Every structure is written in C-alpha cells, then in structure tokens.
Amino acid sequence: MELNENARIDTSQVDDRRGSGGGGGMGGIPIPIGGGRGGIVGIVIAVLVALVGGGFGLNAATNGGGGEQGDNTSLEQTCAAEDALEKLECRNTLYVNSIQAYWRTALPQAFGEQYKASDTVFFSQGVNTACGQADSGVGPFYCPADSLVYIDLTFYRVLADQLGAEGEFAQPYVLAHEYGHHVQNLLGTNEQVRRQQQRDPDNANDLSVRLELQADCYAGAWAKNATGTADEGGQKIFTSITEQDIQQGVDTAEKIGDDAISERANRPVNKDEFTHGSSAQRRDWFTRGYDSGDPKTCDTFKGSV
Secondary structure, three states: OEEOOOOOOOHHHEEEOOOOOOOOOOOOOOOOEOOEOOOOOHHHHHHHHHOOOOHHHHHOOOOOOOOOOOOOHHHHHHHOOOOHHHOHHHHHHHHHHHHHHHHHHHHHHHHOOOOOOOOEEEOOOEEEEOOEEEEHHHOOEEEOOOOEEEEOOOHHHHHHHHHOOOOOOHHHHHHHHHHHHHHHHHHOHHHHHHHHHHHOHHHHHHHHHHHHHHHHHHHHHHHHHHHHOEOOOOOEOEEEOOHHHHHHHHHHHHHOOHHHHHHHOOOOOOHHHOOOOOHHHHHHHHHHHHHHOOHHHOOOOOOOO
8 A cells, every 4th residue: 555645635634632631531432342331351352342433423322512623733744744654643644535535526426415524533542522522442433423533543553463453554444434434424324223223222233233334335435446536636645555455454354343352352252242243244345345346335234234
C-alpha cells in the first residue's frame, strides 16, 4: 500500500481531541458481550469484544451533549510537513479522506442518497460523546447520536500486539468499517435495526451481527475502489493497494470474529451470543464487498449470513 505524497491531507475531516481528556471510565457506554455486559477479562479483552464495533450507539442510551471541539492546530502543522506520511495521525487522516471521497460518489450512485460527511475524532484515554462517555478500552466506534467516528490511535498497538494484525492495511479497514456504520445511519439502517431489536429481542444478537457484517462488506467495497479516490485537487490518495494489503484486511476481519475473541478470552464459543459475526462471516462479507466493489451487494438482512 502506497499513499501519494502529493495528496493534500484534509485535516478538517478530523476533530483532534487528544490530550483534552473528557473520558469518564468504562461505565458510560455498554460493551456488548453476548446478551449482557459481564464476563470481560481485563482491558485487552474489553478491546477485543468492542473491536471494530458500532453497537455502542445502538445499545447505549443517548446522554446528549457530546464532547467539545478539539484544537486541530497541531495536527494541521504536523500534516503540512514534508514527512507527514510518516506520522500515524496524518496517514489515518488521509485514510478518512479516501473513505469519505469514495462514499460521496458511491452513496448516490448505489442508493440514491446524498452523502453527509462525518468527522473522525482522535482522542486519548477518554472522550465525551452523544452516546455517553467512553475510554480507550472500548476500541474504535461510531456514535449514531452525533454521527461521529471515534478512535484512540494507540488502539492500533493493541490490534498488532494482541491480535497479530500487524499489517498497515488493518488501519484503513478499521476506519472503513466505522464509516460503514455512518452509511447505515444515513440510510436509516441503524434505526430500522434498533426498532426491530425492540420488537424482537430474541433475535437482537442476530440483527447486530447482520449490521456488523454489512459494515465489513461496505469496507470491502471501499477497498476495491480506494485507488480511484482523490483529494479535492484531483490528486489520487493511493498510488497502489496490493493483494497483500487486501489479505491484511481479510486477516484482520478473521481475527476479530466473535469465535476468535471468545477463544482468546478462554470462553466457550456460543453462536447464540455472537454480536459481530464469526471469523468466517467477517472474512466472507469483507471479501464479498471487495470482489464486487459494489455496496448494493452488501444486503446482509436477506437470507442467511
């Protein structure tokens, strides 16, 4: 995977709240694990359970408010430097730029809806959101109540060290999955699922799995088209994405399946408790999105998954 050093890094798509605090511990946002909130073994397992999530906003009460806007001055200066692409925060900002550039075109083409941009919030340790307070232990997530993606960039160390997802492409995959939840929010899928879960609580976990697998599929569709995305000046954002990069995305999807997480936590694998999908399901739906390059093929709510 090669990023174009001539592409403009649009830091306006990021709200940099690192160092501003604002978290309030793990209690603000419930972590979905099976049918309840218990059984989490340490911070690493909490991260694994929440990994590449999106269920927080669906399962958490909206507490209102949200966090204050961060100060992007430092990020703007860092990402304007010649060595910007060597910086984790700048590369991730460019990934966000690519993902949103894709959906600005793909959403109206595929679904007839205009895309509304969403910022990604970089935070450290803790953050206030419209879905409640969260800290780094919940991993990256999307909050439908404020339509924002949240990530503590130190999460990628956990992703590499604890799961072995060391490849660089694991990072844009994570972000593309979260923006998949934003697309679901724009299309009303999140709200439809929430209402259906209330009507049919016995199938709430199955509906959650389908929502997550669709976000994986959307991430795959972006990956297929990522080399065609460009900045506002027309400069391509990626100069190349290789099959090895895509395999890193596939490997990451497999390592964050509910069965893999249960095994890592030394817990019995119970399919009835899955909320994000098995390793095989996550791999298959990411691959389906990539192979087709078309988000219309990502309807996980029909038939079996």
